[in-house]
Amino acid sequence: MTRTQNIAIVGAGVAGLALAILATQQGHKVNLFERGSTVSSVGAGVTLWPNAMFVMQQMGLERELMRMGGSPDMMRQFDQHGSLQTEFDVLAVNSLCGFPSVTILRRELMSAMAGAFERLGGKITFNSSISAADVMKLGKDFDLVVGADGRMNSVVRQTLYAEEITPRYHGFVNVIGVAKPLTAVPDNVIYDFRGQGQRFGIVPVNDGGCYWAGAWNTSADKERPKADLYAELHQRFHDWPEAVKKILLTCDSASVSRVFVHDIDPLPFWHHDNVLIIGDAAHASLPTSGQGACQALEDAWHLTQLLNQTDNLEIALQRFYQQRHIKTSSAQKVGREFATKIFSEQPEPLLPTSNISAVELSRFWMQGLT
Numbered sequence: 001m002t003r004t005q006n007i008a009i010v011g012a013g014v015a016g017l018a019l020a021i022l023a024t025q026q027g028h029k030v031n032l033f034e035r036g037s038t039v040s041s042v043g044a045g046v047t048l049w050p051n052a053m054f055v056m057q058q059m060g061l062e063r064e065l066m067r068m069g070g071s072p073d074m075m076r077q078f079d080q081h082g083s084l085q086t087e088f089d090v091l092a093v094n095s096l097c098g099f100p101s102v103t104i105l106r107r108e109l110m111s112a113m114a115g116a117f118e119r120l121g122g123k124i125t126f127n128s129s130i131s132a133a134d135v136m137k138l139g140k141d142f143d144l145v146v147g148a149d150g151r152m153n154s155v156v157r158q159t160l161y162a163e164e165i166t167p168r169y170h171g172f173v174n175v176i177g178v179a180k181p182l183t184a185v186p187d188n189v190i191y192d193f194r195g196q197g198q199r200f201g202i203v204p205v206n207d208g209g210c211y212w213a214g215a216w217n218t219s220a221d222k223e224r225p226k227a228d229l230y231a232e233l234h235q236r237f238h239d240w241p242e243a244v245k246k247i248l249l250t251c252d253s254a255s256v257s258r259v260f261v262h263d264i265d266p267l268p269f270w271h272h273d274n275v276l277i278i279g280d281a282a283h284a285s286l287p288t289s290g291q292g293a294c295q296a297l298e299d300a301w302h303l304t305q306l307l308n309q310t311d312n313l314e315i316a317l318q319r320f321y322q323q324r325h326i327k328t329s330s331a332q333k334v335g336r337e338f339a340t341k342i343f344s345e346q347p348e349p350l351l352p353t354s355n356i357s358a359v360e361l362s363r364f365w366m367q368g369l370t
């Protein structure tokens, strides 16, 4: 190991917690600041594809997450009348990658990661909303300051750029939630129903429940009451296939939230001096990429590796961008292409899940890992 670094991390989301765990395991000293009073469980659930599970294994969390989460075998895409369009063999990609895919509720993922950090003796400083002035001070007090403060209003990202970085809206809302045990669908299949400019996804997790998302093209009206959007969700999807109807009937309305989905354009740099951004703050992608949290986890692993390879922080941070920006830009591009296909005013009549082969996908996901 090279010199022990004193690291300040802003944001205890997926990226911040993963870095806190991995860096602590490598003997670095970590201070983790979170503006919330607890780790955030915003969002319903997340699918951790094999590249994410590789990082989870490095953190010692692979088995725990496999026990807690679901293990999808297949992803099936239907039209809005329930007619099967394509299927995607998840087990085949898992086998090519050498790691499983796990579906998990967001609150369970965050609690497992926070628990792992605590077991290492780490402590999260909650209710600590870091300002731009704080970032400057942290930069003097610590060897490295890492902004893992998310996509929309990253304070750390803004300290790196003279001009304002404005997240980009792509014209669709996601209404998301958690539902009780399903009898309408087998629990090893991810369901993706698509209509013109709208989509409903159902992702089983292992307690027989699931998380789900209904999405459609609309303007980003943030003033619109949640109840109103919820009513529109029912009106749009009430006559969709049985599994969708079942979700609408059984979903826990307290778990429902809405996201007007934004991403950011690829950025030309992610650090200045000893201040760096990772995760969504650096390269937020649309949920249609399925890779936001997975790439945030990869960032944490790569950064820790680089810190252990050299004492020269500038070189480590330059290499971090060189190693990561092509893959993360690709994920951003894929997310936008899918979103355009599904949610544009004139979506393509035939809506394939993907024409990428299992081999190509496994190569992309595992690129740069192991």
Ligand SMILES: Cc1cc2nc3c(=O)[nH]c(=O)nc-3n(C[C@H](O)[C@H](O)[C@H](O)COP(=O)(O)OP(=O)(O)OC[C@H]3O[C@@H](n4cnc5c(N)ncnc54)[C@H](O)[C@@H]3O)c2cc1C
Residues within 6 Å of the ligand: 010, 011, 012, 013, 014, 015, 016, 033, 034, 035, 036, 039, 040, 043, 045, 046, 047, 048, 128, 129, 130, 131, 148, 149, 150, 151, 153, 154, 155, 174, 176, 213, 259, 261, 278, 279, 280, 281, 285, 287, 290, 291, 292, 293, 294, 295, 296
């Ligand atoms: C609907 C939806 C579905 C998704 N599904 C998937 C999926 O299936 N698979 C996948 O890989 N990805 C998915 N994603 C993307 C994934 O959720 C994000 O990419 C991931 O959460 C990014 O992690 P992060 O740690 O960078 O940011 P975040 O998870 O946003 O965490 C940022 C943290 O920083 C804290 N913070 C912010 N500002 C400050 C401050 N000034 N001071 C202190 N703390 C601060 C916040 O409170 C938060 O805890 C989805 C996203 C959405 C919207």
